[in-house]
Amino acid sequence: MSIAERLNQIRSRIAEAAAKVGRDPRTVRLVAVSKTRPPGDVVAACRAGQVIFGENYVQELTVKAAGIAEPLEWHFIGHLQSNKVKYLAGLVTLIHSVDRLSLAEEISRQWGRLGKSCDVLVQVNIAGEATKSGTTETGALRLVRDIALLPNVRVRGLMTMPPFFDDPEAARPYFAELKRLSDLIAGEDIPGVEMGELSMGMSGDFEAAIQEGATLVRVGTAIFGER
Numbered sequence: 001m002s003i004a005e006r007l008n009q010i011r012s013r014i015a016e017a018a019a020k021v022g023r024d025p026r027t028v029r030l031v032a033v034s035k036t037r038p039p040g041d042v043v044a045a046c047r048a049g050q051v052i053f054g055e056n057y058v059q060e061l062t063v064k065a066a067g068i069a070e071p072l073e074w075h076f077i078g079h080l081q082s083n084k085v086k087y088l089a090g091l092v093t094l095i096h097s098v099d100r101l102s103l104a105e106e107i108s109r110q111w112g113r114l115g116k117s118c119d120v121l122v123q124v125n126i127a128g129e130a131t132k133s134g135t136t137e138t139g140a141l142r143l144v145r146d147i148a149l150l151p152n153v154r155v156r157g158l159m160t161m162p163p164f165f166d167d168p169e170a171a172r173p174y175f176a177e178l179k180r181l182s183d184l185i186a187g188e189d190i191p192g193v194e195m196g197e198l199s200m201g202m203s204g205d206f207e208a209a210i211q212e213g214a215t216l217v218r219v220g221t222a223i224f225g226e227r
């Protein structure tokens with residue numbers, strides 16, 4: 001199957017999952033995760049109407065972006081070291097993986113130099129896995145409050161990566177928990193914070209994530225094939 005055909009399939013599956021819970025499918029945006037894939041794959045997806053692409057590695061993203069002329073939007077979704085933030089400034093429209101204040105401070109500094117603000121999501125490690133990035137569930141509200149005080153960063157929601165399961169239903173409680181946490185933080189009415197986005201769900205479990213409220217699903221393998 002071609003990338004265009006796989007994209008069409010994913011779009012139908014997104015629409016069906018949204019319809020099942022009475023959601024407008026336009027409230028779910030697809031992030032095509034293009035890590036390890038060549039620029040030609042990104043261009044093919046672009047020509048098939050895909051707009052948002054997610055990358056995990058700064059070096060890979062900057063090289064790839066420089067070689068692509070198509071109009072598209074880059075999101076950064078991987079673990080991010082503060083000393084690499086400067087390479088992303090002005091290049092990405094959303095960073096999904098902010099998990100500590102020092103990182104948000106550096107993002108604010110670098111976007112501030114451009115006279116702009118960066119939209120970010122706070123990554124939460126719902127399951128508390130030692131191997132995964134993300135703030136703790138109890139630390140999330142505090143982190144959002146602290147980031148809200150920075151001049152050039154805007155919190156737009158939360159992101160999570162649940163533990164890996166073969167059964168997509170097994171991830172559902174973690175998605176529901178992120179939604180609950182997001183509602184709780186939204187209820188605090190922190191100035192400058194808009195908790196509109198929930199980035200959750202990947203190739204194996206994006207339908208369950210949509211049913212639990214995802215607004216951004218990050219899908220790689222199901223579009224581009226096995227890495």
Ligand SMILES: *Cc1c(COP(=O)(O)O)cnc(C)c1O
Nearest residue numbers: 033056077202203218219220221
């Ligand atoms: C690789 C990656 C994805 C996509 O995973 P697939 O299983 O290939 O869909 C999504 N989110 C993050 C943070 C990733 O690193």
